[in-house]
Amino acid sequence: MEREAESRNFIEQIIDKDIAEGSVTAICTRFPPEPNGYLHIGHAKSILLNSGLARQYGGKFNLRFDDTNPTKEKVEFVESIKEDVKWLGADWEDRLFFASDYFEEMYETAVKLIQKGKAYVSDLTADEIRAYRGTLTEPGKEDPAANRSVEENLKLFEEMKEGKYKDGEKVLRARIDMASPNMNMRDPVIYRVAHMSHHNTGDAWCIYPMYDFAHPIEDAIEGVTHSICTLEFEDHRPLYDWVVREAEYENPPKQIEFAKLYLTNVVTGKRYIKRLVEEKIVDGWDDPRLVSIAALRRRGFTPESIQKFVDLCGISKSNSSVDYAMLEYCIREDLKLKRARVMAVLDPIKLIIDNYPEGQTEELTIVNNMENESLGTHTVPFCRELYIDREDFMEAPPRKYFRMFPGNEVRLMQAYFVTCNSYVKDEEGKVTEIHCTYDPASKGGNSPDGRKVKGTIHWAPAPYAKRAEVRLYENIVDEELGVYNEDGSLNLNPNSLTVLKNCYIEPYAADAKAYDSFQFVRQGYFCVDAKDSTEDMPVFNRIVSLKSSYQLPK
Ligand code: ATP
Ligand code: MG
Secondary structure, three states: OOOOHHHOOHHHHHHHHHHHHOOOOOOEEEEOOOOOOOOEHHHHHHHHHHHHHHHHOOOEEEEEEOOOOOOOOOHHHHHHHHHHHHHOOOOOOOOEEEHHHHHHHHHHHHHHHHHOOOEEEEOOOHHHHHHHOOOOOOOOOOOOOOOOOHHHHHHHHHHHHHOOOOOOOOEEEEOOOOOOOOHHHOOOEEEEEOOOOEOOOEOOOOEEEOHHHHHHHHHHHHOOOEEEEEHHHHHHHHHHHHHHHHOOOOOOOEEEEEOOEEEOOOOOOHHHHHHHHHOOOOOOOOOOOOOEHHHHHHHOOOHHHHHHHHHHHOOOOOOEEEOHHHHHHHHHHHHHOOOOEEOEEOOEEEEEEOOOOOOOOEEEEEEOOOOOHHHOEEEEEEOOEEEEEHHHEOOOOOOOOOOEOOOOEEEEOOOOEEEEEEEEEOOOOOEEEEEEEEEHHHHHHOOOOOOOOOOEEOEEEOOOOEEEEEEEEOOOEOOOOOOEOOOOOEOEOOOOEEEEEEEEEOHHHOOOOOOOEEEEOOOEEEEEOOOOOOOOOOEEEEEEOOOOOOOOOO
């Protein structure tokens, strides 16, 4: 392997050891989403970790829908999850699986456990089971049905399957240890009765396996070698091991836990996002203010930037949160050398060059990316009437203001030196038009005689610029006050979305397609919105501003 042993993360070290000892020859990992919502940045970490390990070790990566719970699952989510996993670059090839395809084998495994005296049908209600389970300090009480004969258990379980019992009337429990210090081992329920239709198996089943029983079997059936999950399952590992052992799988998979990824100041919980969607605070699961993978894609993040972010976060055994600014750092770094720089005026004022011939247009050449020559150049038309940004003009500037004001000479980016002569205001006192003269000898923005100008401002040619909508984002929750109010409501930031409907962009960016992105001079990186952009009115999402005070953690 390419890296030194000590710099390898703890999961790689486990795999290295398994390979060295010969207990594993080829590895197989999986990403097992429950199709009950959209994937978010945390899932991206799991996807890239699992698919990355498979690639690194020349192994296999499975995409498996963990669809054993018919209450919450929706087919709609299956498609969105596939799209997201594919977009991230995790390739499952032909290894797409559905846990519900294993219902028959899971049933047979349960029968096998009964035959071995390792499972029994219980008549207790859910509340009774909870009460019998005991506490961390007291052992549990034996289920009155724990000593049923194998024959009786087989008959009752068969009847459960045949639909003889109502929901909750009977359950199948694993027979392990009611006194175990690990509560998960106190005869956990492994099958329940649920008269519900399943999106894949329809009404074929009215009993469904519980997660802790189903998951290890799914892994074992697929030949998964390393079943990587998050830390909250650490206490479930003894049960995982018990299931694969008692089911007598030949090459049992191994569960390994790592810490979940948490981001500060963003909403990741499914139920909170659902609320934002239902209350129409956001415009869907892919609203660019969210951190679902669909939202990040729509905002203009790239798979490479997310990979970089996940790599920087590293893999650990202890929970911690990562600053959202680190994700912004990663997208900035990724786009820096990849995207063309264009001029966009977000809050326009008309600039008229009085001494520029009416009806004349010239094509000026602009370098696409100063740091990456290979991106080439493009042209922009220059003419008598332009737009500049309102913030680049002041009637009565303070000291050290070097942009446009009456009497001052500035450089129009890549074009000419211009000197402001006068301006026009409307009845409300708002500046509507600025007049200036240009120096034809300063073409290209170069000084003809060594005289210096301190300000350079961007512009767009009025008759040729494309009108566009620009959306600026801030965090959806207030950073200072935290995500949730004391009463559990969301602490929303009223400025999380700013819509600018009268922006002008250079013709070069006018025909951009959904997901295309650019650097807008001085404003940041912007991406064409895939949902609302039209040919007449392109919509650009600000992915990230250009600068930040963020420092990578050491
Ligand atoms: P959530 O409740 O946040 O939507 P979940 O755990 O219910 O997440 P699943 O579909 O069950 O979602 O998860 C699929 C896989 O993604 C699991 O292996 C889970 O451990 C992993 N995963 C979920 N959230 C994170 C996270 N924040 N960081 C890393 N991995 C995660
Ligand atoms: Mg879940």
